[in-house]
Amino acid sequence: xxxxxxxxxxxxxxxxxxxxxxxxxxxxxxxxxxxxTAPLIQQGVKVNLPATKAAPVEATEKKVVLSIxxxxxxxxxxxxxxxxxxxxxxxxxxxxxxxxEVYLHADRDVPYGVVVEVMAAAQRAGIANVxxxxxxxxxxxxxxxxxxxxSGKKEAKR
Numbered sequence: 001x002x003x004x005x006x007x008x009x010x011x012x013x014x015x016x017x018x019x020x021x022x023x024x025x026x027x028x029x030x031x032x033x034x035x036x037t038a039p040l041i042q043q044g045v046k047v048n049l050p051a052t053k054a055a056p057v058e059a060t061e062k063k064v065v066l067s068i069x070x071x072x073x074x075x076x077x078x079x080x081x082x083x084x085x086x087x088x089x090x091x092x093x094x095x096x097x098x099x100x101e102v103y104l105h106a107d108r109d110v111p112y113g114v115v116v117e118v119m120a121a122a123q124r125a126g127i128a129n130v131x132x133x134x135x136x137x138x139x140x141x142x143x144x145x146x147x148x149x150x151s152g153k154k155e156a157k158r
Contacts, residue, residue, distance in 0.1 A: 048107045051135050064096040065133070066122065068106040072114050083117060090125035101129040 048070065066086075067075040074083050081089050090096050102122055106115050119130050 048109060062095075063099065063131075064090075064093060064102045066102050066104050066118060068104070068110050068114060068118060070107045070109045072110060074118060083114075083121070086118065086121040087125045090122055090127060096125070096127055100127055101131065102127050103131040103133050105133040 065077060069075070074081050074086055076086075076089055076093065090102070096102055104115070104118065104122075106118075122130050
């Protein structure tokens with residue numbers, strides 16, 4: 001004989017339904033965050049980058065990008081800047097001054113002298129590190145030791 005009462009049918013029952021309301025709330029918040037941040041993604045300037053065999057570097061945060069297009073126009077991000085004013089604009093740029101680093105995104109058809117002028121303006125503005133952005137080629141296509149691609153034809157053995 002047990003100590004329990006006679007209310008065997010009145011005990012707690014487990015809930016067999018999943019409450020999806022908190023999950024829907026989280027998904028709506030994420031949707032709003034992505035809708036707000038999507039227009040803020042940097043579009044950049046279209047340039048024809050030189051191809052290299054270097055491995056891509058993973059960037060964890062936004063950096064200041066200097067772009068030079070085929071028409072020798074210089075941009076800080078998306079804003080066009082005359083070459084004569086580049087040094088003062090970089091000196092006034094808080095992000096560039098805090099990081100002391102910019103990335104150069106130059107078209108392959110731009111003369112070397114223009115690229116050097118932009119790099120010198122960045123150095124005069126107090127920016128010590130200038131990184132180069134290139135267009136990496138697939139490693140498999142550029143490696144010399146890789147076997148030639150197989151053709152779809154079968155050879156007959158004699």
